[in-house]
Amino acid sequence: MNYEQAKNVALRNGEQVVPTVCGMCGPGGPGGGCGIYAFVKDGRFVRVSGMDESPVNRGGVCAKGHAAPQWVYSPERLTHPLRRVGKKGQGRFEQISWEAAIEHIADTLARQKAKYGAESLAILSPAKRAYSEYLQRFLTVHGSPNYGHSGICVMQRAFAFMYTLGDWPRPDYEQGDLIIYWGRQPIFSGPVARPARAFLSARQRGARIVAIKPSVEPDAGMADIWVPVRPGTDAALALAMLHVVIGENLIDQAFVDTWCYGFKRLKSHVKQYTPEWARQICGVDSGQIVQLARWYATTPRAVIDIGNGLEHAPSASDAIRAIAMLMAVTGHLDRPGTNLFVPAPRAAPRGVALKERYDKDLIDKLVGPEFPSIFQPFLEGPSSAYYRILESVVTEHPYPIRAIIAPGTQPSVSTRGTKTVLAALQKLDFFVTVDVARTAEMNFADVVVPVATSYESGHPYHMAPGWLMATNRVIEPLGEYKSTFQFFLELADAMGYGNDFWGGDIDAAMDDLLEPLDLSMAELMSKPHGIAGKPGPPTYEKYQQTFSRLSPAIGHAPFLPQGKIALYNTTFEAAGFNPLPAWREPPESLTATPELADTYPLILSDYHTSKSFSASWQRNVPHLREIEPEPILHIHPDTATERGIQENDWIRVSSLHGFMKVRARLYHGIRPDTVMVLHGWWQGCKELGLDDYPLADGGANVNVMYSVDQEKAYDPLITAMSSQTLVQVERWEDR
Amino acid sequence: MGQTGMEYLIRFEAERCIQCHGCETACKSWRGLEPGVRYRRVFNIWHGQYPLITSSSLSLSCLHCVEPSCAAACPEGAIFKEPEYGMVHVDEAACSGCGVCVEACGYGVPQITGDGVMRKCDVCIDHEAAGEAIEVPPCVDTCPGTALILERVDRSEKVRHERLIQKLYGETRSV
Numbered sequence: 001m002n003y004e005q006a007k008n009v010a011l012r013n014g015e016q017v018v019p020t021v022c023g024m025c026g027p028g029g030p031g032g033g034c035g036i037y038a039f040v041k042d043g044r045f046v047r048v049s050g051m052d053e054s055p056v057n058r059g060g061v062c063a064k065g066h067a068a069p070q071w072v073y074s075p076e077r078l079t080h081p082l083r084r085v086g087k088k089g090q091g092r093f094e095q096i097s098w099e100a101a102i103e104h105i106a107d108t109l110a111r112q113k114a115k116y117g118a119e120s121l122a123i124l125s126p127a128k129r130a131y132s133e134y135l136q137r138f139l140t141v142h143g144s145p146n147y148g149h150s151g152i153c154v155m156q157r158a159f160a161f162m163y164t165l166g167d168w169p170r171p172d173y174e175q176g177d178l179i180i181y182w183g184r185q186p187i188f189s190g191p192v193a194r195p196a197r198a199f200l201s202a203r204q205r206g207a208r209i210v211a212i213k214p215s216v217e218p219d220a221g222m223a224d225i226w227v228p229v230r231p232g233t234d235a236a237l238a239l240a241m242l243h244v245v246i247g248e249n250l251i252d253q254a255f256v257d258t259w260c261y262g263f264k265r266l267k268s269h270v271k272q273y274t275p276e277w278a279r280q281i282c283g284v285d286s287g288q289i290v291q292l293a294r295w296y297a298t299t300p301r302a303v304i305d306i307g308n309g310l311e312h313a314p315s316a317s318d319a320i321r322a323i324a325m326l327m328a329v330t331g332h333l334d335r336p337g338t339n340l341f342v343p344a345p346r347a348a349p350r351g352v353a354l355k356e357r358y359d360k361d362l363i364d365k366l367v368g369p370e371f372p373s374i375f376q377p378f379l380e381g382p383s384s385a386y387y388r389i390l391e392s393v394v395t396e397h398p399y400p401i402r403a404i405i406a407p408g409t410q411p412s413v414s415t416r417g418t419k420t421v422l423a424a425l426q427k428l429d430f431f432v433t434v435d436v437a438r439t440a441e442m443n444f445a446d447v448v449v450p451v452a453t454s455y456e457s458g459h460p461y462h463m464a465p466g467w468l469m470a471t472n473r474v475i476e477p478l479g480e481y482k483s484t485f486q487f488f489l490e491l492a493d494a495m496g497y498g499n500d501f502w503g504g505d506i507d508a509a510m511d512d513l514l515e516p517l518d519l520s521m522a523e524l525m526s527k528p529h530g531i532a533g534k535p536g537p538p539t540y541e542k543y544q545q546t547f548s549r550l551s552p553a554i555g556h557a558p559f560l561p562q563g564k565i566a567l568y569n570t571t572f573e574a575a576g577f578n579p580l581p582a583w584r585e586p587p588e589s590l591t592a593t594p595e596l597a598d599t600y601p602l603i604l605s606d607y608h609t610s611k612s613f614s615a616s617w618q619r620n621v622p623h624l625r626e627i628e629p630e631p632i633l634h635i636h637p638d639t640a641t642e643r644g645i646q647e648n649d650w651i652r653v654s655s656l657h658g659f660m661k662v663r664a665r666l667y668h669g670i671r672p673d674t675v676m677v678l679h680g681w682w683q684g685c686k687e688l689g690l691d692d693y694p695l696a697d698g699g700a701n702v703n704v705m706y707s708v709d710q711e712k713a714y715d716p717l718i719t720a721m722s723s724q725t726l727v728q729v730e731r732w733e734d735r
Numbered sequence: 736m737g738q739t740g741m742e743y744l745i746r747f748e749a750e751r752c753i754q755c756h757g758c759e760t761a762c763k764s765w766r767g768l769e770p771g772v773r774y775r776r777v778f779n780i781w782h783g784q785y786p787l788i789t790s791s792s793l794s795l796s797c798l799h800c801v802e803p804s805c806a807a808a809c810p811e812g813a814i815f816k817e818p819e820y821g822m823v824h825v826d827e828a829a830c831s832g833c834g835v836c837v838e839a840c841g842y843g844v845p846q847i848t849g850d851g852v853m854r855k856c857d858v859c860i861d862h863e864a865a866g867e868a869i870e871v872p873p874c875v876d877t878c879p880g881t882a883l884i885l886e887r888v889d890r891s892e893k894v895r896h897e898r899l900i901q902k903l904y905g906e907t908r909s910v
Contacts, residue, residue, distance in 0.1 A: 005871075012868035062877075066764045669790060
């Protein structure tokens with residue numbers, strides 16, 4: 001509804017209406033950045049409606065957005081900081097004040113810094129949130145490079161794209177006649193936001209839509225063509241498409257001649273990757289591979305939108321690079337209806353990260369570089385892979401991390417290798433959790449810092465393309481806590497870093513950061529639906545400037561040393577990596593480890609988005625939990641029937657590495673050789689009488705199922721931990 | 736009767752539904768529904784078989800049928816077709832919670848709530864009449880694809896929509 005309607009509803013109901021930004025999902029965060037009207041009755045946040053005026057969601061709100069009041073008032077919320085008094089894992093805490101918590105953490109970090117060096121502190125990054133840059137800033141000032149990025153999301157695509165094309169080209173959904181969603185979920189990742197609406201409008205325009213993924217979700221279900229690829233084999237598919245496009249000479253010769261480097265070497269390299277070769281690996285009919293390659297190459301307005309599904313395999317960088325090369329050799333770049341180079345906004349708030357302070361000394365201290373050190377810092381600053389940080393606690397290699405802060409992230413369910421994670425948390429010197437509610441591994445924390453939801457904060461501003469909006473405070477905090485932003489500002493101030501942290505004053509921070517826009521936070525807050533900007537007219541074929549960009553790595557070498565697209569990558573070659581994209585098997589697969597197939601005949605992978613929850617959060621919210629009450633495994637009915645499994649049976653899913661207890665969902669839209677489960681299950685829902693699940697074996701945490709073998713489970717360039725393995729599925733018998 | 740023969744309808748257009756469940760949750764939140772009570776439900780529908788398989792969605796609430804079988808079956812006479820908007824109305828005082836309507840409805844719509852009364856979608860009209868402002872039914876207001884549209888239509892159009900939904904609902908249960 002619009003603001004007038006919202007005010008009218010509030011007036012008639014004796015409520016207040018607060019225009020703000022939704023805080024329920026990750027990307028713009030905390031919050032996907034949808035505009036909402038929040039209604040408050042007698043001081044209580046009661047419900048939400050979508051803000052028509054927001055260009056992000058134009059009045060739409062998803063299930064998560066509407067469930068916000070239940071999340072805010074959940075019995076799982078924490079109201080006071082806690083200090084552990086019992087043994088780790090036991091769950092015995094004493095209540096302490098906010099100030100005492102800050103002081104205790106500051107003292108401990110200062111002592112550890114003096115004894116072990118600043119790099120002994122790591123902060124685990126959640127999915128990209130509005131506070132992510134503040135974590136980077138804190139670490140930089142403290143002197144540690146160990147920002148624990150997931151190693152499985154977004155930056156993996158960014159890295160492979162930037163070092164191949166000099167940019168991450170965005171799909172022109174509005175003008176494409178062929179739209180290929182590849183490992184992408186345009187709906188659940190933000191059902192009311194632009195990608196979902198673009199999906200619908202493209203269908204209505206009559207664009208041909210192709211979905212490449214192992215199972216059918218509502219997006220693939222509404223596509224014209226589903227390409228049922230085996231999990232983790234996208235690189236093989238993309239390489240075979242390159243084989244067809246180049247072999248059949250369906251390329252844009254003029255573009256290749258002018259703007260691509262190393263075409264001849266790519267051409268001879270991809271001769272080996274025939275569609276028949278790819279069929280055996282990725283399970284897609286070779287005729288379909290040929291047809292898809294031809295369609296893409298010969299449709300002048302064709303886009304590829306790749307998603308997080310491609311970032312979870314040892315060949316993830318190769319898959320993304322090969323797809324970037326498909327765009328390049330067919331000339332589908334920065335032309336109408338293709339993948340576009342979208343310039344950064346001319347005016348933006350001041351950056352929070354202190355990029356000018358990054359130097360080689362800092363980079364050299366990375367405990368487990370997410371990208372090889374020579375390519376650090378990357379776009380978001382220096383980063384260690386999330387899992388490698390935890391692993392270092394156990395292996396003490398190259399040195400042990402001594403303190404971990406986990407703000408809005410749950411290591412035992414968010415990353416692979418749960419057993420290593422739990423061992424690390426048992427051994428770790430100092431562990432601080434910072435979250436709005438009880439977390440999976442809270443009982444291992446030395447200090448538990450509860451924080452405000454965005455509905456209780458009053459900051460920050462939210463900037464989406466074409467929209468700047470204040471996150472207005474809906475209600476006062478429900479307990480003795482502040483926001484995640486304030487936690488880091490006040491901790492920094494307590495450690496003597498106040499000069500770099502606005503003296504610990506969040507209001508001063510907001511005004512300072514908005515200053516380049518000639519705007520104060522108070523002025524922004526006075527605008528009930530923020531400031532909407534009009535996009536400039538599109539500009540095309542910005543090749544020269546895009547291909548000459550400098551990287552953020554120390555020394556600022558250009559992303560593309562030849563000033564051309566790197567089909568043959570001399571930068572990677574010089575650093576000891578493969579200059580051409582190749583195929584690497586997952587640790588276990590039907591083609592890599594056929595000897596396992598007798599015992600474990602099915603491929604397992606997992607979904608990272610769902611319509612109901614944000615990652616491993618929000619299973620405690622009744623409205624959402626009613627949509628997906630229990631962890632279910634998608635299994636084809638034929639595969640289930642062979643095993644005597646019926647709908648909703650409890651089943652045991654076992655791999656070489658662990659086992660899960662979940663329910664069977666007989667699912668017609670999945671490859672019969674593959675089963676899939678949603679990741680992030682651990683939490684119960686008190687209101688619905690649902691208990692927690694075990695974090696390790698016998699629970700529903702898919703992370704226990706995968707290999708974390710250092711030699712096999714990672715993409716060598718971009719970390720990208722494997723989320724594929726082989727499993728057996730059988731009816732659950734209590735043993 | 737305002738417009739003779741014109742009835743309220745929340746039209747569902749399957750082509751525009753992305754199965755986000757926003758409507759279902761908006762309804763629960765705005766109407767303060769207790770756990771387990773669902774005025775609106777979202778379903779997945781399969782078409783075809785692997786690998787040539789597609790899917791679509793259905794968002795379903797009370798259709799306020801032109802000839803409601805729940806009203807015909809109610810032993811208390813607590814369910815009736817309200818004349819002004821064509822709504823199927825429940826007289827909560829007369830409802831015994833016997834559940835005969837649940838069996839009679841072809842769509843699984845009637846919900847017996849904790850206090851033993853049948854409740855269901857009232858197009859938010861009763862709710863407005865009881866003094867709680869809503870403006871637009873939240874299911875309609877929230878839908879990102881405008882798959883739900885509030886309309887007033889004549890009875891023949893309403894019957895046509897009803898048949899379409901009947902077909903889709905049948906398909907939700909076919910596999």
